[in-house]
Amino acid sequence: xxxxxxxxxxxxxxxxxxxxxxxxxxxxxxxxxxxxxxxxxxxxxxxxxxxxxxxxxxxxxxxxxxxxxxxxxxxxxxxxxxxxxxxxxxxxxxxxxxxxxxxxxxxxxxxxxxxxxxxxxxxxxxxxxxxxxxxxxxxxxxxxxxxxxxxxxxxxxxxxxxxxxxxxxxxxxxxxxxxxxxxxxxxxxxxxxxxxxxxxxxxxxxxxxxxxxxxxxxxxxxxxxxxxxxxxxxxxxxxxxxxxxxxxxxxxxxxxxxxxxxxxxxxxxxxxxxxxxxxxxxxxxxxxxxxxxxxxxxxxxxxxxxxxxxxxxxxxxxxxxxxxxxxxxxxxxxxxxxxxxxxxxxxxxxxxxxxxxxxxxxxxxxxxxxxxxxxxxxxxxxxxxxxxxxxxxxxxxxxxxxxxxxxxxxxxxxxxxxxxxxxxxxxxxxxxxxxxxxxxxxxxxxxxxxxxxxxxxxxxxxxxxxxxxxxxxxxxxxxxxxxxxxxxxxxxxxxxxxxxxxxxxxxxxxxxxxxxxxxxxxxxxxxxxxxxxxxxxxxxxxxxxxxxxxxxxxxxxxxxxxxxxxxxxxxxxxxxxxxxxxxxxxxxxxx
RNA sequence: GCGCUCGUAGCUCAGUUGGAUAGAGCAACUGCCUUCUAAGCAGUGGGUCGUGGGUUCGAGUCCCGCCGAGCGCGCCA
Numbered sequence: 001x002x003x004x005x006x007x008x009x010x011x012x013x014x015x016x017x018x019x020x021x022x023x024x025x026x027x028x029x030x031x032x033x034x035x036x037x038x039x040x041x042x043x044x045x046x047x048x049x050x051x052x053x054x055x056x057x058x059x060x061x062x063x064x065x066x067x068x069x070x071x072x073x074x075x076x077x078x079x080x081x082x083x084x085x086x087x088x089x090x091x092x093x094x095x096x097x098x099x100x101x102x103x104x105x106x107x108x109x110x111x112x113x114x115x116x117x118x119x120x121x122x123x124x125x126x127x128x129x130x131x132x133x134x135x136x137x138x139x140x141x142x143x144x145x146x147x148x149x150x151x152x153x154x155x156x157x158x159x160x161x162x163x164x165x166x167x168x169x170x171x172x173x174x175x176x177x178x179x180x181x182x183x184x185x186x187x188x189x190x191x192x193x194x195x196x197x198x199x200x201x202x203x204x205x206x207x208x209x210x211x212x213x214x215x216x217x218x219x220x221x222x223x224x225x226x227x228x229x230x231x232x233x234x235x236x237x238x239x240x241x242x243x244x245x246x247x248x249x250x251x252x253x254x255x256x257x258x259x260x261x262x263x264x265x266x267x268x269x270x271x272x273x274x275x276x277x278x279x280x281x282x283x284x285x286x287x288x289x290x291x292x293x294x295x296x297x298x299x300x301x302x303x304x305x306x307x308x309x310x311x312x313x314x315x316x317x318x319x320x321x322x323x324x325x326x327x328x329x330x331x332x333x334x335x336x337x338x339x340x341x342x343x344x345x346x347x348x349x350x351x352x353x354x355x356x357x358x359x360x361x362x363x364x365x366x367x368x369x370x371x372x373x374x375x376x377x378x379x380x381x382x383x384x385x386x387x388x389x390x391x392x393x394x395x396x397x398x399x400x401x402x403x404x405x406x407x408x409x410x411x412x413x414x415x416x417x418x419x420x421x422x423x424x425x426x427x428x429x430x431x432x433x434x435x436x437x438x439x440x441x442x443x444x445x446x447x448x449x450x451x452x453x454x455x456x457x458x459x460x461x462x463x464x465x466x467x468x469x470x471x472x473x474x475x476x477x478x479x480x481x482x483x484x485x486x487x488x489x490x491x492x493x494x495x496x497x498x499x500x501x502x503x504x505x506x507x508x509x510x511x512x513x514x515x516x517x518x519x520x521x522x523x524x525x526x527x528x529x530x531x532x533x534x535x536x537x538x539x540x541x542x543x544x545x546x547x548x549x550x551x552x553x554x555x556x557x558x559x560x561x562x563x564x565x566x567x568x569x570x571x572x573x574x575x576x577x578x579x580x581x582x583x584x585x586x587x588x589x590x591x
Numbered sequence: 592g593c594g595c596u597c598g599u600a601g602c603u604c605a606g607u608u609g610g611a612u613a614g615a616g617c618a619a620c621u622g623c624c625u626u627c628u629a630a631g632c633a634g635u636g637g638g639u640c641g642u643g644g645g646u647u648c649g650a651g652u653c654c655c656g657c658c659g660a661g662c663g664c665g666c667c668a
Contacts, residue, residue, distance in 0.1 A: 462630075
C-alpha cells in the first residue's frame with residue numbers, strides 16, 4: 001500500500017475510536033503544499049474539532065499520540081491543528097523496489113470497480129467534424145482512459161446525429177444536384193455543398209422548401225429510396241469519422257445513431273403523459289417542473305406541435321436504453337457548457353420518470369475555444385475550422401519545427417555523431433508531436449474556462465506543453481539506449497527489485513516523493529473529471545526530472561548510486577509514459 | 592428580467608473537503624553547452640487575486656451587494 005493511503009487509513013481508524021460518530025471519509029491525507037512542513041498533511045481534525053466545540057490542537061495531539069505509526073513515518077502537530085507527516089528514506093526506497101517488482105506504478109485501483117457510460121464526441125452525419133467536436137472528443141476519450149486505468153468498466157458511447165430536418169434538404173440535393181465524381185473524391189464536402197445549395201435555394205423559393213419537407217416525411221415514413229440514400233450518407237460519414245478517430249487514437253465501444261431510438265420515442269412520451277409529468281401545451285407536449293424552483297420557468301418540450309420528437313425525447317430514450325443494456329453506476333455526458341439547462345432538464349425528467357433508478361448522471365461541460373482575437377475560433381474567412389484541416393496543420397507545423405531543431409542540433413553536435421533523425425522518423429515524430437500538442441492544449445486548461453487556441457504556444461518546447469513532456473521522456477529513453485550497448489538493461493533493472501537503492505541528493509528525493517503522488521492525482525482526475533490536474537502533475541514531473549539530470553549524472557555514477565538513479569529514470573519514465581497514455585498522447589523514443 | 596460561468600503578474604493561464612509565505616509559461620534582464628538530447632537549467636524584476644461588506648483561528652477559494660465580460664432561457668441540437 002502506498003504511504004499516503006496507509007497513513008490515511010491509520011488516521012481514520014484512530015479517529016473512529018476517538019470520535020465514533022465522525023465521518024471518517026472526510027479525513028484526507030494530502031501532499032503538503034510546502035515541503036518544509038513535511039511530506040503529507042491532514043487538516044481534517046481542525047474542522048472536526050470545531051464542529052464539536054473541542055480544542056483543535058488538543059484533539060490533534062490526542063489522536064496523533066495514539067496513532068500506531070510504522071517506523072518509516074513521523075507525525076507533528078502544527079499551527080491550529082494540522083497533522084504533518086514525514087516519511088523516512090527507507091519507505092521511499094522500498095516504494096521504488098516494490099514498483100520495480102511490478103507491484104504498482106504509484107497508483108492503485110482502490111475503489112470498487114464501477115460501470116461507466118461516457119457519451120462524447122457526437123458528430124453529425126453529412127457534416128464535417130470541426131473544432132466544435134474537438135473538446136468533447138479529447139476530454140471524453142481521456143476520461144474513458146483514466147477510468148479504465150483505475151479499474152472501471154467503461155462504455156465509450158458515440159451518439160451520432162443521424163436524424164433531423166436537415167435530411168429533407170440533403171435528399172433534395174442528392175436527387176437533383178448530386179455530382180458523383182465529387183462524391184467519390186470527397187463525400188463530406190459534396191454533401192455539405194448539396195446542403196448549402198438547397199438551403200440557399202429554399203430561402204428564395206418556397207417550392208424547394210416544400211420538396212424538402214415532403215422528402216423528409218417520406219424518409220420518416222420508411223420510403224425505401226430515401227432510406228437507401230440516407231443509409232449511404234451515414235456510411236460515407238462514418239468513414240470520415242473513422243479516419244479522424246484513427247488519427248486521434250480515439251476509440252468507441254458503441255456507436256449508435258439517434259435514429260436507433262425512434263421506435264421508442266412515442267412510448268417515452270406516452271409514459272411521461274401517463275405518469276402526469278408531461279402535458280399538452282399549445283399543441284406540443286412539454287414537461288413542467290413544478291417541484292424544481294430553478295427549472296420552473298423552463299419547461300422542456302418532448303413532442304413538437306407537428307407531432308415530431310426532438311433532442312430531449314431521443315436523449316430520454318437513449319438513457320433508458322443504456323440503463324437496460326449496461327445498468328451503469330454512472331453516465332457522463334461530455335458537451336459544451338451551453339447545454340447545461342438541457343441536461344438539468346433531462347436528469348430531472350428521468351428522476352421523475354424512473355425514481356427508483358440509482359444511476360449517477362453527470363454533465364461534464366466545457367468552455368469555448370477562442371481565436372487569438374478572443375472571439376470564437378474560426379478561419380480568417382470566418383468559416384468553421386474542419387478537424388481534418390486542424391490536424392493537418394498541426395502535423396505540418398510540427399514537422400517544420402522538428403526538422404529545424406534536428407538540423408540545428410546536427411550542426412552543433414556533428415563532431416560526435418549526436419542524434420540523427422531520418423526523414424521518415426521526423427515525419428512520424430511530427431505526427432505524434434502535432435496531434436499530442438493539440439490534445440494537450442485542450443486538456444491543460446480548466447475545462448470550464450474558455451481558452452485561446454494558439455499554435456505557437458501548444459507547439460513550444462518550453463512551458464507546459466505536450467512536446468516538453470515528450471522531450472523529457474525521450475531524454476530518459478536516450479539514457480537507456482546508451483546503456484543498452486554496454487549491458488543488459490533487463491538484468492540490471494531486475495536486480496534493483498531487491499537491492500539497496502541509495503538516495504542522497506535532494507533532487508532524487510523530491511523526484512521519488514512526486515512519483516508517490518501519481519495515484520492521488522489520477523483519482524482527483526476521475527472524481528472531478530478534470531484532466532488538467534494530470535497535465536500539471538506531469539509538467540511538474542518533467543521539470544523535476546530535468547532538474548535531476550542537471551545535478552545527478554546517471555551513467556557516470558557508480559555502484560548503488562548509479563543503480564538508484566537508473567531506477568528513478570526508469571520509473572519516472574514509466575509514470576510519464578502512463579500519464580501521457582491516459583491523456584491520449586503518445587510518448588516518443590526519440591525527438 | 593432570470594439562470595450558468597468567469598474576473599489572479601504587461602500577455603496566456605494554474606491554483607485539490609477553505610489551510611500555512613498566491614504559482615507557471617511568454618515577454619524583459621543575467622549566467623550556464625569539449626560533460627547522459629541546451630527542444631534544457633539556474634537566477635532577477637513584476638500581484639491591494641474586479642470591487643465593497645460578511646462568515647472563520649484562517650478566504651483567490653464560502654455567503655451577500657455592486658461593476659465588467661461570455662453564454663443560455665418551449666417547438667434547433
